[in-house]
Amino acid sequence: MANHDLVREGDRPVYSFVVLDGLVGSTKHTGEGKRQITSFFVAGDIPDLHGLHLSVMDCNFTTLTPARIGFMRHDTLRSICDQHPRIATSFWRSTLIDAAIYREWVTNVGRREAYTRMAHILCELIFRLRSVGRIQDHVADLPITQAALGDALGLSTVHVNRMLQELRRSGLIATSGSKVHAMDWAGLTHAGDFDATYLHQRNLADQW
Amino acid sequence: MARFYFDSGERDLTFEDEIGVECAGLGEVRRAGFEGLIDLTRESLKSVDGQQLFVEVRDENGDKIMRLSLLLRVKLLK
Numbered sequence: 001m002a003n004h005d006l007v008r009e010g011d012r013p014v015y016s017f018v019v020l021d022g023l024v025g026s027t028k029h030t031g032e033g034k035r036q037i038t039s040f041f042v043a044g045d046i047p048d049l050h051g052l053h054l055s056v057m058d059c060n061f062t063t064l065t066p067a068r069i070g071f072m073r074h075d076t077l078r079s080i081c082d083q084h085p086r087i088a089t090s091f092w093r094s095t096l097i098d099a100a101i102y103r104e105w106v107t108n109v110g111r112r113e114a115y116t117r118m119a120h121i122l123c124e125l126i127f128r129l130r131s132v133g134r135i136q137d138h139v140a141d142l143p144i145t146q147a148a149l150g151d152a153l154g155l156s157t158v159h160v161n162r163m164l165q166e167l168r169r170s171g172l173i174a175t176s177g178s179k180v181h182a183m184d185w186a187g188l189t190h191a192g193d194f195d196a197t198y199l200h201q202r203n204l205a206d207q208w
Numbered sequence: 209m210a211r212f213y214f215d216s217g218e219r220d221l222t223f224e225d226e227i228g229v230e231c232a233g234l235g236e237v238r239r240a241g242f243e244g245l246i247d248l249t250r251e252s253l254k255s256v257d258g259q260q261l262f263v264e265v266r267d268e269n270g271d272k273i274m275r276l277s278l279l280l281r282v283k284l285l286k
Contacts, residue, residue, distance in 0.1 A: 114251055156240065157229050157243075158243065158244025158247070158263065159243075159244055159247035159248065162223060162225070
């Protein structure tokens with residue numbers, strides 16, 4: 001189900017989890033209780049892999065849509081890494097890409113205007129879902145709430161609506177229920193100031 | 209919970225909200241409208257004396273139920 005905390009700040013997990021289906025967010029709360037979603041995770045991602053080396057969790061991981069999750073024991077992961085250096089390397093690479101995504105999000109939320117910010121996050125989601133084979137074209141099923149989008153973008157729900165409608169009016173996206181269709185991918189990436197380099201998806205960027 | 213529509217704009221130009229926001233009561237409507245007005249102000253306020261920005265809320269029947277607005281005044285004092 002959506003809005004289910006998988007790991008909470010302060011936890012000392014002995015497992016890491018992998019997203020099998022759905023969308024998960026890493027979240028932090030301010031002292032006033034305002035939520036910031038700091039990153040999205042899609043199928044195939046291991047959002048709390050850093051928990052393998054950092055014992056106390058410094059953020060929450062919450063489902064943003066109904067999701068299917070698999071758990072992997074840390075001691076098992078450690079022995080896999082000891083026996084298979086290439087797997088250890090790809091885990092390391094995965095956490096480095098997570099850090100790159102966080103850097104991009106700081107830039108997005110801190111410096112881009114709301115319209116660009118919204119276009120950027122849609123581009124990222126569509127690109128990542130397509131990279132893991134969850135969508136074949138530029139149509140993504142994103143059953144996340146406007147409030148969650150607002151928490152990811154640092155925008156009010158009312159402004160989220162305004163930006164979604166502006167993107168629709170510009171002919172860049174069409175929405176139907178929870179489906180978002182990038183009608184003009186080149187236009188949307190331009191509007192979103194989106195360059196997929198930070199996602200480090202080998203050889204995939206050429207196929208777009 | 210009911211759905212409310214937060215139209216926004218500047219003077220006579222209104223941007224109609226076609227999506228709406230679920231709110232539980234007028235307190236939540238006011239908070240959502242206020243936060244929307246802050247974002248609108250951050251993006252649209254220019255240094256123009258007399259500029260007005262607003263958020264106007266409709267209920268599901270289309271009745272206007274609340275208006276939040278800002279007026280910028282710039283005055284030379286010397």
